[in-house]
Amino acid sequence: MIPPAFEYVRPGSVEEAVRALADAGQEAKVLAGGQSLLPLLRLRLAFPEVVVDIGRLPGLRGVREEDGLLVIGALTTHHQVVRDPLVRRHAGLLAAATAQVADPAVRHRGTLGGSLAHADPAGDLPAVLLALDGELVAQGPGGRRAIPAREFFTGYLETALAPDELLVAVRVPKTDGWGCHYEKFQRSAQSWAVIGVAALVRRENGHLAEARIGLTNMGATPLRATAAEQALAGAGDFRAVARAAESAAIGTVPARDAAASPEYRAHLARVLTRRAVLAAAGMG
Structure with a gap:
């Protein structure tokens, strides 16, 4: 046009x-x-x-x-x-x-x-x-x-x-000194992220001392997954990270569009948060 x-x-x-x-x-x-x-x-x-x-x-x-x-x-x-x-x-x-x-x-x-x-x-x-x-x-x-x-x-x-x-x-x-990873799900290389997760983690004595999680496309603005960040404190293995990642979508308001439903986006946020944190922490 x-x-x-x-x-x-x-x-x-x-x-x-x-x-x-x-x-x-x-x-x-x-x-x-x-x-x-x-x-x-x-x-x-x-x-x-x-x-x-x-x-x-x-x-x-x-x-x-x-x-x-x-x-x-x-x-x-x-x-x-x-x-x-x-x-x-x-x-x-x-x-x-x-x-x-x-x-x-x-x-x-x-x-x-x-x-x-x-x-x-x-x-x-x-x-x-x-x-x-x-x-x-x-x-x-x-x-x-x-x-x-x-x-x-x-x-x-x-x-x-x-x-x-x-x-x-x-x-x-x-x-x-921080580990980092960006994980996203998209329909094609050129398309916008259906969901993205930016993870920063700092480890002490084999456990996560601090985590910061940024969420792409889980609301009208970018968001921090504060509930997951708090739950990740002290996590030291795959199971603990997986449990903490289940809270990644708390407080978000994902949209419904042609790419995904809000429920699917919430599911992706949990899965991608787990993957991103494990990769950032070197546990994956």
Whole structure:
């Protein structure tokens, strides 16, 4: 289909982009890698009056260390995230999950910031950022502010970003010494996850001292499986992990659609949580 007409703006700096968003108000959309926005435009599911193209803004790509965190520019592509040595060394869960995003063509164009700002609960990376306890850096007319991932995703395709704010960076704590695994079920390599589970575990004396579980596509926003996290504390073998994983769907509200029923999604959440935790802990 042919997209609706809109005004196209290509700013030369982050400050210009913020001004363009402020001038357009609620009627603007940001174009980064285009892998989320362009399909919406083509299918006429979005009707922006202004599209602000930030794809060539300087300073929003790459990974660096800062104050013990990894700081990743919002325009860093999925391909760059997967291959970056700092991400692979200090945030293995992010690298593993990003490697499973769609296909190579999408990973070469799509951006980390664009995926997070799109806030699709079926996307892989929002749940991963929740499990990592990451935060997102937004810049608006008043300067920059950091938004914890647990506060960023506010509803279906909705975030805490103001209309005149631009996502400029993602901060991720290092998880050295933690085991990690991302497990998902999908109908094809290019399709969205029916369910995904991002698992981080820390072991002490052969038992799980701490676990963080992020759930993809188990509600209108990405979720933490807090009941399963609590039940996993102290687990030391397959049976204990399996029992804890049975609580993975508690507190979730999975949708019914052509891919799965809520009951099937809850079943998948339990099964995939067990698999992901066992793999992350090296018990599988």
